Amino acid sequence: SFQDFKSLEIDCLLANDLAIEVCRRFVDRDLNRCFSRSTLHSSDADSYEMHRAKEINARIGPRFSAEASDLCIDLHNTT
Numbered sequence: 001s002f003q004d005f006k007s008l009e010i011d012c013l014l015a016n017d018l019a020i021e022v023c024r025r026f027v028d029r030d031l032n033r034c035f036s037r038s039t040l041h042s043s044d045a046d047s048y049e050m051h052r053a054k055e056i057n058a059r060i061g062p063r064f065s066a067e068a069s070d071l072c073i074d075l076h077n078t079t
Contacts, residue, residue, distance in 0.1 A: 013056070027047070028048055028049055040054060
């Protein structure tokens, strides 16, 4: 059972709730393409997905740091 793993933390989130509302894969940009080092460190947030990528990165990362999550599983719904 999960209780046997004392250091295990599980976090679930809906990454792109706006896209879910309109029953699409994304609104402006593919969210998966917004997690590059350059995009995450950019001061731009010209799309909803870029803004969400930065929020998610702060929550589970930050990516490329020692504090980053060890594993992230990205499940997609069908639209």
